[in-house]
Amino acid sequence: MQFGLSEEQILLRDNVNRFLDDNSPLDRVRLYADGGDDADIWAGLAELGVPALLVPEEQGGIGLSPLDAAIVAECLGAHIAPTPFLGTAVMAPTALVASGGDHDELLAGIAAGTQRVGVAFSEAIKRRNDARVEVRGERMFGKSLFAFDAEADSYLVADQHKHLHLISASDPGLKRTHLTTVDKTRRTVELTYDNVEAQCISTDSSVFDATLDIGRVAIAADTLGAAQSMLDQAVEYAKQREQFNRPIGSFQAVKHMCAEMAAQLEPCRSMVWFAGHALAELPDEGRITACHTKAHLAEVAQFVAKTATEVHGGMGFTDLVGLHYWFKRCGANRQWLGAPEFVRQEAAVLQGIVSD
Amino acid sequence: MxxxxxxxxxTFRSEVVTFLANNADKAPQGNDLRGQAAKDWQKLLIENGYTCRTIPKKFGGYGAEPDIIKSRIIAEEFSKVRVHSGLGGQGISMLVPTLLEMGTQEQKEQFIRPTIMGEMVWCQGYSEPGAGSDLAALSTAAVLDGDEWVINGQKIWTSTAHIADWIFCLVRSEPDAPKHKGISFLLFDMKTPGIEVRPLVDMTGHANFNETFFTDVRVPKHQIVGERGQGWQVANAILGHERETLAPANTAQTRINALVDLMKSETADGARLIDNPVYRDRLMKLQSKVMAMRFNELRVLSARLNPGQDPGLSRMITKLEGTELRHDLEGLAIDVMGEIGLAYEDNPYLRGSGSWQREYMFYLGLIIGGGTSQIQKNIISERGLGMPREPKFEKAS
Structure with a gap:
């Protein structure tokens, strides 16, 4: 019995972290937040094999597991790195492989880091405003809100029947409108479909579910990384910052805030590991664990993000230390692919303790 | 992974399951765990290696090599079928491991067997009115007079002192030494003249604890564990262990399953409580936490089994998070039942034999006992996160 990361997984984590330390420091993230691109970061990660993680070896990938994807997601969250990882490297390959169709070319492009696939799932999870995706024949109409990976080459779109479709970003009927959110480390768009060519890749809701589950676990892992980084920054700040002739971290009022963050966050790490493991190895537990992990990380991170900012005092509120980028990353992760209350409701339905 | x-x-797990299927009816029911049925059950469990597993055979135990996986399997299976898993109490959980580690051959022979068979009940004399979180400040005095220690002072929170046969007790034997180095660990008979036990009724309405007073209590010199002045190390050899086992995740899992059942069967205005979305969301939130703590415990277990694996803070946070979680969980059951949640003692509307209220209060006690939540936070922040200690007050000149 060994509950934890293997040596290879620790190596993967250390390699990705080292790359991001050098290539995605806060100053680099600020360039993206001000309108720059993420091309060099994604190209560097592609050299490490990150986009190829979940692509099977036959299609030019590495064929690793959801847990490996979660490990990378945690690194990305810790560095608030701007990348198309969630859609392109996690959800799209999962959907393409699970669909059983022939998507060799696209998968090879994903693995090489040359193809980016965005995800528009919001309407299949909880429809807001007047958004709606309709597919008649092989033509798509309507609109999706908050699709992520704004600069994608193609999009994986879920309609309200949980059918999955691929559309090309260059389709003349597709209009992309940037939707500004508080989280400037990743970009979302509104997609409007006016007679867009839609390639249906799956009508099987289990393909949608598998794609959603792994997306949720990856988001939870990203949240874990971001929250852990906030805690680490708060502890470091509290050790350095002096008031009343002593480090503020020696005041129990401050150190207990840090202890509370650590105590809530530490079990989250085990939870993310288990959730990643369960998706591949424990089919009975995978779905419900993914729901609970997504929801629980959202709750703990909300507490950590607020508390870590408070530990920084007035500086935490400024743009100077940039802590707000992590705060907003946690906030966006909370809403993407299902807010906690809705995800917990799904967990209840999955257990059969309440009907849908 | x-x-x-x-x-x-x-194979071992199926043996445990078979044993339980064949013998569970012999297990003692209810709270009387000092009676003959409990002793007989204890004997049967020891013979089969389901309790006191690693205590050597020559001292009355089962004599198995330590195997934390087997211990865990036993705990899981007994908890699943809610069958009593053997005698507990501080004699078995704390004194016996201490004696095995630090006791003399004579002490092991004299005390371990009767203790694990339930013939000898112990209480723990650690905390004092002036020494709670700062336990090493204890002041109960032991002065050597010929071949006897003469003990004067007061202990508090001595659970089971009113029924205990013996006490293991921390005393200040070297008043001039630094506070951690002036303590000794003594064992003595509770029938010794000069001991007075006063029950301390707690919020559950029961006297689970006592105040214990010592006036010129004379104890033979050799009834000391370890050397003079070593008592702090003797006591700390196992204190950390106690904290980790106060609120295990498998019992939290059993309780939340019971809570799901309760919310399916109880109604308000004829509608099942589980169908109320507000209550259900609170339930699901707790289920997330129980799940996280279960996996945290797997990590703790794994770090024990695989030396070299970094446990992070997973062990350090279990007491704080586990006890707070149980208090919240029992509290939700009370909330969802409305006025019925208030039922206590002989109330005919009592649910779960009154366990929800009892455990709700009991776990508040555990949040405080065994190192308060605030002390846990000091430990987590100072030892876990490396934050600076509180500066010591300078003595007023």
């Missing part, structure tokens, strides 16, 4: 324990352990 490998969650299987292997075929040897699958």
């Amino acid at each position: 490998d969650l299987s324990f292997g075929p040897e352990y699958d």
Whole structure:
């Protein structure tokens, strides 16, 4: 019995972290937040094999597991790195492989880091405003809100029947409108479909579910990384910052805030590991664990993000230390692919303790 | 990641399951765990290696090599079927491991067997009115007079002192030494003249604790564990262990399953409580936490089994998070039942034999006892996160 990361997984984590330390420091993230691109970061990660993680070896990938994807997601969250990882490297390959169709070319492009696939799932999870995706024949109409990976080459779109479709970003009927959110480390768009060519890749809701589950676990892992980084920054700040002739971290009022963050966050790490493991190895537990992990990380991170900012005092509120980028990353992760209350409701339905 | 324990352990688990299927009816019911039925059950469990597993045979135990996976399997299976898993109490959980580590041959022979068989009940004399969180400040005095220690002072929170046969007790034997180095660990008979036990009724309405007073209590010199002045190390050899086992995740899992059942069967205005979305969301939130703590515990276990694996803070946070979680969980059951949640003692509307209220209060006690939540936070922040200690007050000149 060994509950934890293997040596290879620790190596993967250390390699990705080292790359991001050098290539995605806060100053680099600020360039993206001000309108720059993420091309060099994604190209560097592609050299490490990150986009190829979940692509099977036959299609030019590495064929690793959801847990490996979660490990990378945690690194990305810790560095608030701007990348198309969630859609392109996690959800799209999962959907393409699970669909059983022939998507060799696209998968090879994903693995090489040359193809980016965005995800528009919001309407299949909880429809807001007047958004709606309709597919008649092989033509798509309507609109999706908050699709992520704004600069994608193609999009994986879920309609309200949980059918999955691929559309090309260059389709003349597709209009992309940037939707500004508080989280400037990743970009979302509104997609409007006016007679867009839609390639249906799956009508099987289990393909949608598998794609959603792994997306949720990856988001939870990203949240874990971001929250852990906030805690680490708060502890470091509290050790350095002096008031009343002593480090503020020696005041129990401050150190207990840090202890509370650590105590809530530490079990989250085990939870993310288990959730990643369960998706591949424990089919009975995978779905419900993914729901609970997504929801629980959202709750703990909300507490950590607020508390870590408070530990920084007035500086935490400024743009100077940039802590707000992590705060907003946690906030966006909370809403993407299902807010906690809705995800917990799904967990209840999955257990059969309440009907849908 | 490998969650299987292997075929040897699958076989062991099925042996435990079979034992429980064949013998569970002999287990003692209710709270009378000092009676003959409890002692007989204890004997049967020891013979089969389901309790006191690693205590050597010559001292009355089962004599198995330590195997934390088997211990865990036993705990899981007994908890699943809610069958009493053997005698507890501080004699068995704290004194016996201490004696095995630090006791003399004579002490091991004299005390371990009767203690694990339930013939000898112990209480723990650690805390004092002036020494709670700052336990090492204890002041109960032991002065050597010829071949006897003469003990004067007061202990508090001595659970089971009113029924205990013996006490293991921390005393200040070297008043001039630094506070951690002036303490000794003594064992003595509770029938010794000069001991007075006053029950301390707590919020549950029961006297689970006592105040214990010592006036010129004379104790033979050799009834000391370890050397003079070593008592702090003797006591700390196992204190950390106690904290980790106060609120295990498998019992939290059992309780939340019971809470799901309760919310399915109880109604308000004829509608099942589980169908109320507000209550259900609170339930699901707790289920998330129980799940996180279960996996945290797997990590703790794994770090024990695989030396070199970094446990992070997973062990350090279990007491704080586990006890707070149980208090919240029992509290939700009370909330969802409305006025019925208030039922206590002989109330005919009592649910779960009154366990929800009892445990709700009991776990508030555990949040405080065994190192308060605030002390846990000091430990987590100072030892876990490396934050600076509180500066010591300078003595007023």
